[in-house]
Amino acid sequence: MKDIVKSALKGDNLSIARLISRAEREVMADPVGSADLLSAMRTIHKKVRGVPVVGVTGVGGSGKSTLVARLAREYRKDGKRVGIIAIDPTSPFSGGALLGDRVRMSDIMTDKGIFIRSMGTRGAFGGLASAVYDVAWILDACGFDAIIVETVGVGQDEIDVVKIAETTLVVLVPGLGDSIQMIKAGIMEIGDVLVVNKADMPGVEQTVGELEAMLDLGGGRMKDRKIPVIRTVAKTGEGVIELYAALCAHREYLEKTVGRDTICRRRYEGALLEIVKDKVMERMLDEFGAGGHAQKLVDKIVRSEIDLRTAADEIIQHGGKNGSHSK
């Protein structure tokens, strides 16, 4: 394991991939992780520089993946190595089909300055969000200059995953009526940069107009900064330079106003909360298993001998005790 960490830190992509696999496998299976992994991650954390992490979210069919591929190339042109973490199972990075062949996926697949990692969506309870943090730290420490995290769809899960990013890109498309829906679903709250992709389709002006009106009304995330709405056509690459510039500008703005140390600190805080969530819920789910304490309490509830809230308190106490004894 030590050798793997050593060569990963020297920038060997195969070792990086191995280290990531190890971290992902362990973290998704069990929030605790082995002593070996803990030790490796301690070494990694000392080398973390706090490189930019961009989260990309948006509904299926909005062309997120093509846009991510285009963005990766902009980073490369700028002399930067970039890591892509794809959580979307329909993403071509995860084996999904890429519609349209204008962006040559093979180009970016064979570029050693681009590291692509696809991760499964989460199982019964958590694990994914904290694994994403580990993967990002590994990429950061091993010399990648920026990280893009692509998520599937929109929802609470996506918001949890995207918390790792200090810059979140929300991808919309003209027409579909999605803008209103995403606003209602709270997705606007997380967007630092909004993109209307497929800007060669009809209805683009209306969608951009709606978004800008909404932002003027104070619907956006930051009060002291105008949130840019950018038109792109990912298939042809139109608008991608502007998008890249907007992402860099947002990071610069944060470095000036918030500072890199705080960005790093927030990332640690976010990961810590995810690990706490996973561990606590694992304990509680143990209580609900066959023969667990919760089953006896459900029997009592059915017989009207106890109410739900009192039963919940008992489970929490019992689970807490079990946890401190056995783990």
Next chain:
Amino acid sequence: MKDIVKSALKGDNLSIARLISRAEREVMADPVGSADLLSAMRTIHKKVRGVPVVGVTGVGGSGKSTLVARLAREYRKDGKRVGIIAIDPTSPFSGGALLGDRVRMSDIMTDKGIFIRSMGTRGAFGGLASAVYDVAWILDACGFDAIIVETVGVGQDEIDVVKIAETTLVVLVPGLGDSIQMIKAGIMEIGDVLVVNKADMPGVEQTVGELEAMLDLGGGRMKDRKIPVIRTVAKTGEGVIELYAALCAHREYLEKTVGRDTICRRRYEGALLEIVKDKVMERMLDEFGAGGHAQKLVDKIVRSEIDLRTAADEIIQHGGKNGSHSK
């Protein structure tokens, strides 16, 4: 409060609405709830009969709401009172716009045999799922013969909410490529009845074919029962009778194989888990607040004095202790 419960149990819709508001407000604000509410809910629980609960999920624009309105009428024709819980903020039941005027919303809005309740989507942490259970129990105890829960979109949140339902309807539309996406996202796992709505649009045969092929390959929820795929046109009402029959058939199947007691028991178990989740996470989030124990640990992580997993354990211990002292 006692008077409200009394007249609610007699079937007075205004009292039912008041009781629900009280439960929703308290539960969403604080997982504990007042002694008054606990006492009211104890009375309610004794009257719960375990009526059918149908969960309706599907992507935005699939016509879920129109379908729910049509279904409500089928229940009425069958002599049953029906409660609708709409969690979708874009639903017309929640004040969203109904596309197409073929279904006269006003008809069902003024029918005293139909009770409509819209609920907000969840805030920072939980509350919603457990509130939905309370609302469903109130409707059940107060004489409604069936309950329909309509959720927004698809995702982990929806899956949590839909757990209350023993019959889950997944609504798809032809063409959009959503079927593949929903299958990948695991939505097929929760569907007991699948509907291809807007079956007058092109591509319906292909979508139905894809779904049936998927089900034949064992992608469906139940191994010993064929999952029906039903074509509907909610706007005209086509196929709604067949859909209603399929929902009733699924419930009958469950009553025979699983039994009503177990259906009720599972509902209690589901609610208990949601309350435990909410309470535990509330405690843990307290730790992360300004001046909370987690902040000190993040400082240590930044200085590489402690690793994330060890810090997580400390927070859980600290949060557990705080919880048992102060609450």
